[in-house]
Amino acid sequence: AQTVTQSQPEMSVQEAETVTLSCTYDTSENNYYLFWYKQPPSRQMILVIRQEAYKQQNATENRFSVNFQKAAKSFSLKISDSQLGDTAMYFCAFIQPLHSISNFGNEKLTFGTGTRLTIIP
């Protein structure tokens, strides 16, 4: 089974600073997808960014970018110019598509335990 590890339960940073959230995962497959989801205090989860493992270029969405290190199985999220609205739980997630040879029936999106990020005014 896949595992996703977020080693930072909580982080805080001053507004306008840059913060990096770490995520590592475990897989023997070559083709998979990685995600960062945000859960603000309102509770509804929303997608922040998505990375396809076969793409070497790191995904970027405005102030959010990832550092995808495939060999190290690392997928960190960088938030630049942090804003108060970035305060939330952030979850890293991983999925392998159905057609992976050794993965039949195991295509579940697995979430990490989350990092609670607080942006300080």
Place this chain on the structure above:
Amino acid sequence: DAGVIQSPRHEVTEMGQEVTLRCKPISGHDYLFWYRQTMMRGLELLIYFNNNVPIDDSGMPEDRFSAKMPNASFSTLKIQPSEPRDSAVYFCASSFEITGELFFGEGSRLTVL
């Protein structure tokens, strides 16, 4: 589209009672997921459907839990009988493809006394 719609938002019930949570996915999405979130266990996938068919229910805790998807626009998660340890936030999510973005509902907070 209004997004994924879940009801009720909050449910407080007594141990032993039946609980039914409801979900309306986004139109056109082929996949529907039920997740449970607790402080102790984080986000757990309970079951997911593809084209209304249950694909993987290995996350369903026990026989007290059941889920159905009678049509493409409606799913239910039922707990009977409910127990205090079932207290959690239950999320429904839908997606167009299995590797695509999940769209979550606002969740149903269940408290079993």
